Amino acid sequence: MSAKKNFVLDTNVILHDYKCLFNFQDNDIFIPIVVLEELDKFKKGNDQINFNAREFVRELDEITDNHLFTEGALLGPDLGRLSIVVNSTYPEKVKSVFPEKKPDHLILAATLIVRENHPDRKTILVTKDINLRMKARAIGIETEDYINDKVKNIDIFESEHRVLDNVSPEIINAIYKSKDGIPATEISNDPFKSNECFVLESGTSSVLARYVSETGKVRKVIKEKNFGIEPRNAEQTFAFDLLNDPEVKLLALTGKAGTGKTLLALAGALRQNKLYKQILLARPIVALANKDLGYLPGDEKQKIAPYMQPLFDNLNVIKHQFSLESSDYRILQDMQEKGTLVIEALAYIRGRSLSETFCIIDEAQNLTPHEIKTIITRAGEGTKMVFTGDIQQIDSPYLDSQSNGLVYMIDKMQGQALFGHVNLIKGERSRLSELASNLL
Template sequence: MGSKKNFVLDTNVILHDYKCLFNFQDNDIYLPIVVLEELDKFKKGNDQINFNAREFVRELDEITDEQLFSKGANLGPDLGKLSIIVNSEFPDEVKNTFPTRIPDHQILAATLNLARKHPSTKTILVTKDVNLRMKARSLGIITEDYTTDKVMNIDIFESEQRQFEIADGAVIDEIYKSHEGVPVEKLGIKEKLKSNECFILNSGTSSVLARYVSATGKVKKVVKERNFGIEPRNAEQSFAFELLNDPNVKLLALTGKAGTGKTLLALAGALKQSHDYKQILLARPIVALANKDLGFLPGDEKQKIAPYMQPLFDNLNVIKHQFTLGGSDYRYLQDIQEKGQLVIEALAYIRGRSLSETFCIIDEAQNLTPHEIKTIITRAGEGTKMVFTGDIQQIDSPYLDSQSNGLVYMIDKMQGQNIFGHVNLVKGERSELSELASNLL
């Protein structure tokens, strides 16, 4: 272990993870008093950051050590101390470069003063705000992102499903004939397969879309199925339907760029199995494009969130248009909506609920924090299936990126579990124009 360090935490670190105090090993942690003032603004509300602010304040309240505002309070065995920095003066460097006394500049001042007070100990400002990191570097302050829940290897979110070459074509014939599949050892693949991974097998003379069923250790054929009027247009979409239609896969992640069909496939899979679940729930976080709010919206709660939920209604309309107006399937869709069996709502309303026998689709999951993802999954009761969809390159939350968002965190942590699956959709199928824009712009 290296030498002991001093870490100064920005407010956004706490709002991201209210348990962050216990993730710095035996290093000492410092909180500028302005951070507590900022947290006070976030205590009211139903969003995850409001919950995190309240929980952190409760954690802080349990630390009754009188040394908290002087020498520091012990956080526990093998952990460092926590100190609150009060009455921090503005050094000339901060005053001359950033004269306005906004919270960010007060945090910079507190960090610089701490570094000078402890010259033999490395002082680091931890913040998820890229702009604040740049400001800090201009003053010679060492900065870091909060990386505890960051995923380092994100190659699986940029590549197509894997293909394997095998020498024995008879194995592929056996996979086609066997309903249960063949033991994975027969394939002679050296690479380790992920839980419920789908891939393409080639022998030179034949090929098959295949899936590794991790619960049985066998490889089976992926059948190209039509789900409620929607037909898969490529191998990855067939793989998505394979895992969507398997009741043993309780947790599924569908990733991919815009136009690959993530939400549409998930909804089609849910509708096909609607008789097996009491309810189909579609939800998404209320995050406006580029984090720009739409401003005041008239009406009740449902009317206020309607603009944010419109993409989900658009996907439902795509499926409706596969059927004749007034036909049995069209009427069935109308009926389950009216009866509340198909519900589209904001993700914030899930908190505190227990979702039993529900097919739950969480759209735009890349805008969720790891803690938010955990909160949602722990809502799952008996007989519930959860599908998370998202594009890790389209993140609208200012303090998340392609490595720290909840979607990649969930996929990274769940790999190897028999009830989990992940399909990365690569080819855009929305339109030629959409695919061109996604690739070139």
């Protein structure tokens, strides 16, 4: 059994996961009093971090143990103790390097105090702030990122579809001829993932295929247009196949900029507009240059308009496929006018129940695992959810390619019959866009 440790938590860990207190096994947890002061600033608001701040304070309020400010309150069976650290001194080791008593430096001071009070134990500062981790190391404090929800294997976000070569021509012919597909065991003894898409090749022929776990069969994937948009490569063809399948209720489309993630999702939704009461496109608002929405001019709709523009751009790409007099163009116009096609900020869908809705969440890599869970649990009967994102383009300072909600969801949902994932590799926006994405 490993020796017990002391973990000092930064504010951003709590705002990331308000249940974090219960993820440190039997180790003891310390929260600097300045963290509670910072949480107080986040209690008001409708964003996820505001919700997390409120929920954590409620969790803390339920711990009525009088020892919270002394030897610590027991968190539960097989768990450690929780203590609030009230800094009575500002250690010289911190003061000499960081004379200004700002919150980050007070957290460093609290960590040193905990370490001095428990010389027999390892004391570790847990923070998602890279800069604070660097400051901590500068004065000899051991520090870690909060890794409870980090995904270890992210190779699937860098690789193309699987190719199974040396498949007999007879097998490929059988897949082409069969409407429902052939048993997966006739192709390979290695297991396939649920809704996995791949290419089967013989020396002279090939077929795009998908494994359907509910039937245990591999069937062909047909290349087809969705509302005027034609797939340009195998991955886009796979994406359309999963988008058009009503049995796949949850889908993730990942890939770098220009691979067509959002456009494909929107085209798939529009093709199925008669199957759903509403098509909803939403994206999280990540303020630019550390400015919040209040910095921007105009009313609420005018403030969020710049953040929603990329979604309107994708809609316009589809509109431009048709003439102004065409029936498809009129369908798009009518849907927008009647409110059956809605583009809005993600914050506006929180708390709603989404029934019979085709819901597209763009830029999902900027969401935390808890935010992703909150959104998916909004899904009512007849709802399909599609999450798109590029895990290499994360705008949140406290998320990375392993801890964001999109990779977390994919990691946890793999193997479920109602879930699918396609990683788009090739940029199709333009030759210039592809070159920039690869080289810059």
